[in-house]
Amino acid sequence: MSPDVHIAGPVAPSANELSTWAPLALDAVALDADGHLGGWQQRNADVSLPHCIDNLESSGALGNLRHVAGRGDQPFTGMWFADSDVYKTLEAAAWTGGAGALQAFVDDTTELLGVAQGSDGYLNSWYQLDHAADRWRDLRWGHELYCAGHLIQAAVAADRTGANGKLIEVATRFADLLVERFGPGGQAGICGHPEIETALVELYRQTGRPSYLDLAARMIDLRGHRMLDRKNQASDIADRGYGLQYFQDHEPVRTATAATGHAVRQLYLEAGVVDVAVETGDAELLAASERIWDDLFATKTYLTGAHGSRHRDEAIGDAYELPSDRAYAETCAAIASFHWNWRLLLATGRPRYADEMERVLYNAIAVSTAVDGRHFFYSNPLQLRAGHDGSDDDAPSQRLSWYRCACCPPNLARLLASLSGYVATSDPSGVQLHLYTPATVRTGTAQLRVRTAYPWDGRVEISVEGTPAEWTLALRVPSWCTGFRATVDGDPVTAIVDDGYLRLRRTWPATCTVVLELAMPARLVAPHPRVDAVRGSVALARGPLVYCVEQADLGDVAIDDVRLDPGVAPTAVSREDLLDVPVAITARATVVADQSQAPLYGEWPAATPSVEQREVTAIPYYRWANREPGAMRVWLPLADT
Helix, strand or coil, X not given: CCCCCCCCCCCCCCCCCCCCCEECCHHHEEECCCCHHHHXXXXXXXXXHHHHHXXXXXXCHHXXXXXXXXXXXXXXXXXXXXXXXXXXXXXXXXXXXXXXXXXXXXXXHHHHHHHHCCCCCCCCHHHHHHCHHHCCCCCCCCCHHHHHHHHHHHHHHHHHHCCCCCHHHHHXXXXXXHHHHHCCCCCCCCCCCCCHHHHHXXXXXXXXXXXXXXXXXXXXXHCCCCCCCHHHCCCCCCCCCCCHXXXXXXXXXXXXXXXXXXXXXXXXXXXXXXXXXXXXXXXXXHHHHHHHHHHHHHHCCCXXXXXXXXXXXXXXXXXXXXXXXXXXXXXXXXXXXXXXXXXXXXXXXXXXXXXXXXXXXXXXXXXXXXXXXXXXXXXXXXXXXXXXXXXXXXXXXXXXXXXCCCCHHHHHHHHHHXXXXXXXXXXXXXXXXXXXXXXXXXXXXXXXXXXXXXXXXXXXXEEEEECCEEEEEEEECCCCCCCEEEEECCEECCCCEECCEEEEEEEECCEEEXXXXXXXXXXXXXXXXXXXXXXXXXXXXXXXXXXXXXXXHCCCCCHHHEEECCCCCCEEEEEEEECCEEEXXXXXXXXXXXXXXXXXXXXXXXXXXXXXXXXXXXXXXXXXXXXXCCCEEXXXXXXXX
């Protein structure tokens, strides 16, 4: 079933044997601003995106490019890859549709980039201003290809939406230079920070030029052959001594079995791997990416869907190495996970990928942004200790308005701006709904009007209107859901869930109403027994949301003295007065006597402290740190039973 619309979204795979589902066009899905996801998208357009543009000015990122263009003399300011912040924000503005100040930003920045671009197509302000002799000499750390990738993705967005037709010319000039430099017969090189691969594939999809796909495939197959070994680099401009695992250059992509190294790099690489596999029909390559997924999500993923347990190198740890308080869980890694899972979902149709998209979106991605839309987390721990030293920008006690390494806010902006492109898909049999939110979904023969209070309520009502025809409406039943019921025009549906989806095939009348009701009780979640950091603890969850207990809701009781009582089931309660959260969870807990003065180490068995029983309130994890600074826990120790 093909939608009668035309704006392709961020991922537009070709139809072949490795494409199970096709994403609906960006303008086929309109999110309601009064819904959970639609409201978030609207806040992004109204608040977060303008905030990003303002900070491109104050951080000097735009000033760097103006200097290159001869329109200023500001010394280079910020990180050497600051251009990427400009490109991600530009992409976000393009996906938003461009209007008023946003359109002016798109047009002005596109014109600026055209002037700043070198005659050979090269564009990177760090190297153009002060480091011309070092171009392409430090692929480990230089980020030249990474920045080029984000420029290309911004250009694809601007071209697809019609926001600006000239940016694609800037991007293709640079891409042609990359093909000349790194294509067959040229330098055998890969980027220390993967991202260019998926960008080149999307540029191929937009322009039809095979050389871009060929270069992406070449880079995928070169990785793992020690291309980034220090002895292969003519310069050690910013070398930090990390090993090749950090860059995923220690083992070829086709034979690698474990997710490792810098989390964002690993996940961006996998998105590119899937893109190349789909466009080249390479089933072996797709299987290699699914093999990495199996390792990562079986043993190295946080309950929130986040990745990265090590601060030192922003890296994925060992199997079951998932400390709550030291979780790095970078926002960009969560966004990369969303991108990768979307591509795997399109390629395979397997529901586990949609489940992970939902989990990471509602938790690890959502937690990054404050209620005001102007403050952000870079890392997203699952525990904040009382008295935490929040002086480190990587792990503050509260969200910050911007970061010196500002990769996350504009990355969030570009995802939210294009969020409607990830809601639904189609295939010859019909339409599949993956993310539930109030929206209008247009297809080739029908319009679906989705009404729901999801994720607070499991009831999803879908009004189907259109030309009578036979097709299948597939509704995802999340893996967390243990019971559901469905009706069509009030009549119960007896269909069973087939591979994660309730598939309703029938000749649909001109008007019809489908109701899916997903059971959504509050529940306790237990960790794998090998996750040492949270052994003997449980977490609270409801629907797709992970909950946490925050010191702000405990009064004079220290959060570290709270033990959850597993014998009393947690309860969902309405709380319209709490951080714009309709549903909180209450749970029975044991509070032990103040342990702050106990010796750090003592004889076993220790004296049994006095206890009292009380009820504690848990809020959705994504809403923590919107009040005064204070401790927080996702995983709560169990009381002795």
